[in-house]
Amino acid sequence: MIYGIGTDICDVRRIRASLERHGDRFAEKVLSEAELATWRKRGARWPERGVRFLATRFSAKEAFSKAIGMGMRMPMTWRLCEINNLPSGQPVIVLHGVLREWFEERQLTAHVTVTDETDYAASFVVVEKPAP
Template sequence: MIYGIGTDICDIRRIRASLEKHGERFAQKVLSDNELNTYRVRSERWPERGVRYVATRFSAKEAFSKAIGMGMRMPMTWRLCEVAKLPSGQPTIVLHGVLKEWFEAKGLTAHVSVSDESDYATSYVVVETHTA
């Protein structure tokens, strides 16, 4: 049964401006440790890939927070929600700490889709419940 659905569209130009203004501090606020490592590797090779990476993660986390119905308030935080990739390349939500405990206690599962094109990144998240 569907618990919640979230969607978000993010202007990549806004993310670029935040990174230019605040440097890596902005990325450190939004990204988990694993995501931060990926961001650094992508940025070294091609800075625009790093910007787009942050934008898609920002968008996916916003969509996830909407799907669980709480926005950005505890236990939902930027760094406790991670967007990783399965070996197939499919994006997946990985949770940490109190957010993971809350999510698992509710018997929830998340599905995420992310995309970016030109000036925008977009994400969709469907959260299912497996309890009656």
């Protein structure tokens, strides 16, 4: 049974401008430790890949926050929600701390997809709960 649906589109140019203005502080606010490591690795080889990685993660976390009906307020925070990838490349949501506890108490599951193209990153999230 569907608990919530969230979608987000993010202007990659806006993310690039935030990085230029705030440097790593912007990424450190949005990304988990594991995501930060990936962002730094990708950005070191090809800066544009780093920007796109950050944009897709930003978009997916926004979409997730909408799907759970909270926006960015506790227990939903940027760093407690992580977008990871399975070995197949499929994106998955990994939750931490109080957000994970909140999510598990409700027996919710989440599905996420992300994409980016030139100037935009987009995400779609479906959160499900067990049928009554």
